[in-house]
Amino acid sequence: MARGQLDIDALRDGATPTRRSMAATVLALSLPAILAELSTTLMQYIDASMVGSLGAHATASIGIVESSIWLLDGLAMSAAIGFTVQVAQLIGAGRDRDARNVLRQSIVVLLCFGVLLAGMGQMVSARLPGWLGGAPELHADASRYFRVCTLALVPLAMARLGTGMLQCSGDMRTPSLLNVLSCVLDVCFNSFLIRDGWTLHLGSLALHVPGAGLGVTGAALGTLLAQVVTAGLLLWCALVRSDRLALRERGTWLPQPSTLRPAWGMSWPLFLERVVTSAAYVACTAIVAPLGVVAVAANSLAITAEAVCYMPGVGIEAAATTLVGQTLGARRKDVARSFARLSTVLGMLVMSASGLLMFVLAPQIMAMLTPDAAVQELGVRILRIEAFAEPLFAASMVAAGALRGAGDTLVPSIISLASMWGVRITLMWFVAPVWGLTGVWCVMAFELCVRGLLFLWRLLRDRWLERAELV
Numbered sequence: 001m002a003r004g005q006l007d008i009d010a011l012r013d014g015a016t017p018t019r020r021s022m023a024a025t026v027l028a029l030s031l032p033a034i035l036a037e038l039s040t041t042l043m044q045y046i047d048a049s050m051v052g053s054l055g056a057h058a059t060a061s062i063g064i065v066e067s068s069i070w071l072l073d074g075l076a077m078s079a080a081i082g083f084t085v086q087v088a089q090l091i092g093a094g095r096d097r098d099a100r101n102v103l104r105q106s107i108v109v110l111l112c113f114g115v116l117l118a119g120m121g122q123m124v125s126a127r128l129p130g131w132l133g134g135a136p137e138l139h140a141d142a143s144r145y146f147r148v149c150t151l152a153l154v155p156l157a158m159a160r161l162g163t164g165m166l167q168c169s170g171d172m173r174t175p176s177l178l179n180v181l182s183c184v185l186d187v188c189f190n191s192f193l194i195r196d197g198w199t200l201h202l203g204s205l206a207l208h209v210p211g212a213g214l215g216v217t218g219a220a221l222g223t224l225l226a227q228v229v230t231a232g233l234l235l236w237c238a239l240v241r242s243d244r245l246a247l248r249e250r251g252t253w254l255p256q257p258s259t260l261r262p263a264w265g266m267s268w269p270l271f272l273e274r275v276v277t278s279a280a281y282v283a284c285t286a287i288v289a290p291l292g293v294v295a296v297a298a299n300s301l302a303i304t305a306e307a308v309c310y311m312p313g314v315g316i317e318a319a320a321t322t323l324v325g326q327t328l329g330a331r332r333k334d335v336a337r338s339f340a341r342l343s344t345v346l347g348m349l350v351m352s353a354s355g356l357l358m359f360v361l362a363p364q365i366m367a368m369l370t371p372d373a374a375v376q377e378l379g380v381r382i383l384r385i386e387a388f389a390e391p392l393f394a395a396s397m398v399a400a401g402a403l404r405g406a407g408d409t410l411v412p413s414i415i416s417l418a419s420m421w422g423v424r425i426t427l428m429w430f431v432a433p434v435w436g437l438t439g440v441w442c443v444m445a446f447e448l449c450v451r452g453l454l455f456l457w458r459l460l461r462d463r464w465l466e467r468a469e470l471v
Helices: 008-012 019-052 056-092 096-124 136-151 153-168 173-193 216-241 257-291 293-329 333-369 373-405 410-461
Strands: 197-202 205-210
Touching: 019 173, 019 293, 019 333, 056 096, 056 136, 056 153, 056 216, 056 257, 056 293, 056 373, 096 136, 096 153, 096 216, 096 257, 136 153, 136 216, 153 173, 153 216, 153 293, 173 216, 257 293, 257 410, 293 333, 293 373, 293 410, 333 373, 333 410, 373 410
Parallel strands: none
Antiparallel strands: 197 205
């Protein structure tokens, strides 16, 4: 078995990999994505600190609409998953030609869908901050930030698709490197667009570097430009450079029912989950907003800071989707079960370690993100609360990725929705007026633990394997 790749032909011939080789495969596939997430997180920290240096007002302006941006981003990601899982299973079955046709058709669908999402975002951008309960002084900046971010949804949808296609073909390195590049570009663009300028000291020489001085709007423009470049490179790698996906022969670009039906079957539960879950995040924002500018800023920055914990889970989740999808495509349910369980255990172990790291370094992390002492103090408190939920948060993330590789999206979506609305939002509504943001994050940590236990129960019962949807 090649490093970081499954020997698909050997699996189809009946070979069974050892537990050690399976663990090595999971880690080899996960590592590039984890490193990309690490780079992404570091760049997000730099990005947040650039905005945070403008004051709590600027940070709160972004925090008000951040959850709504996640909603639209999540819809684009959900649409892509319905196609990428098909590609993983088709490659596992040795049907590379069919996989390339799915890639062609998915580009057309995602391009149209991205335009639709961008149009929806433009229509609601002016009124959204008011709907979310933001303070009137935040409305103008929040609205401009959201308006520009929605324009980025078209290249973002293409980037999500390109990343997923390359990962499900077994290539984790290329999308990881390009997503790191996206973060670097974002920071470079933001350095020019956010502030009026800065002075670069080279020995005794002081060089003034001009800037656009666009504030929070500049942060959104930086994201837009970075996504345009990244999406183009990802699609070029998939369509031209990929060993399995490069379009070397003619095929159909017109979406076919044989492609759309399984894509819709896998995507619609995720659409529903993203809409309702993101609506829950919007409700969380509305619950936090009346707590004041400091609470909104601390909440937004702590969410950014927490990414240092769950970045390993994102990498292992992507590996689990690829490995389960490819092994099921090869008609090896026994190996798929082993990969799903092993990936989940590894995710829990790694995120337990990252949770401990976040608990210890919380003061330094918040100090890096904002100079505001009140925001720092509150942010440290809530980050340390969240650290205790990371192991079971990992279980929910990685198990969901494994189930997704089998086309099992409905029950996991129901679990997420029931946990989010039945536990998190319900308890937050009662807790926030009494215990403030600290109580809100206690509820959040409790809900993540409940969700993790439910996903473990789903994974270990194996019903998802018996009912796996194969292309």
